[in-house]
Amino acid sequence: MKNNLWINTIRTGHILDVLPQMPSESIHCIITSPPYYSQRDYCAPGQIGNEKSPTGYIQHLQEAFSECRRVLKKDGTLWLNMGDKYQNGELLGLPWRLALALKDDGWFLRSDIIWRKPNAMPSSVKNRPTLDHEYIFLFVKSQNYYYNIDAVREPHVTFTPESLMKGGRNHFGKRNGTPENGKNDSNPNLHDGRWDQAFHPKGRNRRTVWEIPLSKFRGVHFAVFPEKLVELCILAGCPENGIVLDPFIGSGTTAVVAQRFGRKYVGIDINPEYCEMARDRLEQAALI
Ligand SMILES: C[S@@+](CC[C@H](N)C(=O)[O-])C[C@H]1O[C@@H](n2cnc3c(N)ncnc32)[C@H](O)[C@@H]1O
Secondary structure, three states: OOHHHOOOEEEEOOHHHHHHHOOOOOEEEEEEOOOOOOOOOOOOOOOOOOOOOHHHHHHHHHHHHHHHHHHEEEEEEEEEEEOOOEEOOEEOOHHHHHHHHHHHOOOEEEEEEEEEOOOOOOOOOOOOOOOOEEEEEEEEOOOOOOOOHHHHOEOOOOOOHHHHHHHHHHHHHHOOOOOOOOOOOOOOOOOHHHHHHHOOOOOEOOOOEEEOOOOOOOOOOOOOOOHHHHHHHHHHHOOOOOEEEEOOOOOOHHHHHHHHOOOEEEEEEOOHHHHHHHHHHHHHHHHO
């Protein structure tokens, strides 16, 4: 099927039935959160997550992400969110099991991001810390990939505003008045990393721990992405007007945020009711 027939649609079906119909290297960015292992029934035959063992689960996800790899452009990015799970009192280590399996399949792992949830569900455990994070893995197909560092910078925190001004002024003076010119000229202590950390006018490079509260849009679908999380992945990993794919779209969060930020979207879900929910959300969001 031609690429333009896919753009801005939500498709119902198993990822491995739908994705093979899509053209190769047509997607700029994939943002997705696959079903958790052994957590809930999405009421659809063929759903991923109900395998008998973690090994079977990882294998199914490897097959799914191999198709994702085919449709992703050479310079595209994959942002893969996954939480871990306890079984019989033992942490399964699923995010890293999957990450290592995908590395073996040829994906380059560029970053492991901790998504810290300040409003995570409290737990009654007394013999270990309460789990309040998940992973987001940034995978790419080649070393040359799209990444907009400036779009996701965060505020400087290492210096007080006063000391930053003082150091900054002194520093900019040495550089003919602009922070961009001759970064390390005549100041060996101020290597690129420190300059970026302390003085970059747009903030410092985003760090790998992202503190983002769980989404308020819960109840109808259990595992909804917070919009802020998707926003960061889109701004960093997808050029304006590019196409974002979420092959496990659920309630449609990835598509809603893509639409808001001037990107196109393609969503897939095995459950027709979730696809309907996603289409409704997109329609509502477009009216705002
Ligand atoms: C964790 S949820 C995604 C939630 C989504 N990020 C959101 O914001 O609503 C995973 C989704 O994968 C879907 N799913 C499960 N197995 C699938 C399969 N084989 N192919 C496509 N979708 C599948 C489920 O129906 C579920 O909606």
